[in-house]
Amino acid sequence: MSTSPALRASHYLAVSPAVGRRAFRMVYSTRSARSLLVSDADWADVQHGRIDQLPVALKSALVEHKILVPAHEDERAVVVAHNKASIKSDDMLYLGIAPSANCQLGCDYCGQKHENRRMDDAIMQGVLTRAEHKLAQRGGYRRLQIGWFGAEPLLGIASIRTLSPRLQALAKEHRLAYSAQMATNGVALTPRLFFELVEQHRVMAFDITLDGAREFHDQRRVTKDGRPSFDTILNNLKGIAADPRFASCGAWISIRCNVDGRNHDGTIALVETLREQDLLRHFRFYTAPVHSWGNDAHLESLSQQRYADFEVDLLGRLMDAGQSPSLVPKALKPIVCMSVREEAELIDPYGEAFNCTEVSQVPAYQEVRFYRLDDVRKPAISPPKARPFADWNDRILAGEVPCHSCRILPICGGKCPKHWTEGISPCPSIKHNIEARLTLEMVRLNRQGRLVNRSQ
Incomplete structure (x- = not known):
């Protein structure tokens, strides 16, 4: 008899404060760049590991949005592998x-x-x-x-x-x-x-x-x-x-x-x-x-x-x-x-x-x-000179820059390899205001009459 794999909340999440009479939160996954409106009660179950108590449809949506991920998945390795594959297939x-x-x-x-x-x-x-x-x-x-x-x-x-x-x-x-x-x-x-x-x-x-x-x-x-x-x-x-x-x-x-x-x-x-x-x-x-x-x-x-x-x-x-x-x-x-x-x-x-x-x-x-x-006025160098930052994603994976543990890595990519090399943090503003941005997104949905419990 097969059993469902154990799940946990992803590291790559941002969650708004609870808003409205029905107390919904907007949960945004930086691994999927998608968000889901989740009731405060259901989100409490996620936070306390009560995944099996979630409604089946909600649990499925949380997995689809990569808000819930396999418990033993090395998310950082998966994100970096995706980045490298995207560069290769560009x-x-x-x-x-x-x-x-x-x-x-x-x-x-x-x-x-x-x-x-x-x-x-x-x-x-x-x-x-x-x-x-x-x-x-x-x-x-x-x-x-x-x-x-x-x-x-x-x-x-x-x-x-x-x-x-x-x-x-x-x-x-x-x-x-x-x-x-x-x-x-x-x-x-x-x-x-x-x-x-x-x-x-x-x-x-x-x-x-x-x-x-x-x-x-x-x-x-x-x-x-x-x-x-x-x-x-x-x-x-x-x-x-x-x-x-x-x-x-x-x-x-x-x-x-x-x-x-x-x-x-x-x-x-x-x-x-x-x-x-x-x-x-x-x-x-x-x-x-x-x-x-x-x-x-x-x-x-x-x-x-x-x-x-x-x-x-x-x-x-x-x-x-x-x-x-x-x-x-x-x-x-x-x-x-x-x-x-x-x-x-x-x-x-x-x-x-x-x-x-x-x-x-x-x-x-x-x-x-x-x-x-x-x-460019001269014949191309053969073999070509090694490109600075060609190993950028390997450096992230190895923990050489703070990006390796940052929850917004999938939507940021490290921002600016050059600035990190020069000892200047280039972290984007969204790292510091993402919860507030999600609250504004809920305000916008409310103005449009779309603040309901479904994915956005």
Whole structure:
């Protein structure tokens, strides 16, 4: 006679406080990135090991969501094995391209050194040759994704206009889906250029920075000669949103606010400005703590807990303003960043290739050759240089970084291998406010009339 395997609550859980007259909790599994509403009484049975007393349907749902797992399962090993398998089977070739080493702005926390340098023909040909080589060397790719980075990529628009059609043709030749995204300061992103990028160059996701309301933004994100940039960027955004083509073009714009101890008070005022201008309806808004770019910028940041508390307040305000901010991840993160992808790299305006986006043009790393993979103007190194952080998941499994015991590992992946290597904790805010986020999720469900005992 067969018996059911012994079960226990997973290590990878977050549980909200009990809410409502019926006392439900939202239980979120970071192993499945799914949540379940469970009565307080049933959850007490789980906590006290009374698994067999649970209703059969509930017990089945808890197992399906990986809230309950086999009692003797080595969950950390399973998570790391999944991450490594995902990297091995990755079907996307990702190339970051920085077409310009220059930027209009002189942001006080930026660690880059800017120069009036753009990709020349030899480097652009090297980019294409390198991409072709990668596709020929390894089969199984189904997607080619391009990330346009800087300094400021729009100061290299001539290179984008040259490279983009050839990259799209390369994807078509190899029968790959093609997509592109761009991180830009937004100063030069006029509506005319925006729609050229979307319609001709298939850039479908844009990340644009506004660092708080005008008086806060213009204290830190000024042009090299000290002129403000807030109104220019805001007017570009307004023009894009007002164009009748935007609603159906399929492109996404995210407005990012980099937060530290100097401007966090201006973030709420920025949200109000965006609401008044009717831009929150069109664009996603999010914040990120200022971090080190090979400098001491992170020392101005809020503590991780203080930023997490600030963020919860902001998320509530965004919900009140009619936005639907992402509260908890709906997908796992087995591939933490481009640094662990087997072939992904960033190619800069000098022709150097890296497997990290935050190293190129940073004086602090100029003599550090650890991150430099190759020069695209020269024949590819054979065998290729070992990639930094290729052993990242093995390091987690071995307990070399705190991630090995962290309950959010499956949805975080370790956040930033480079920062851990430099002795800086990059832990995301959700580590410190996930219960509060779950409570906000229950508030949202209640407003929608969906706060019932079923999976979400």
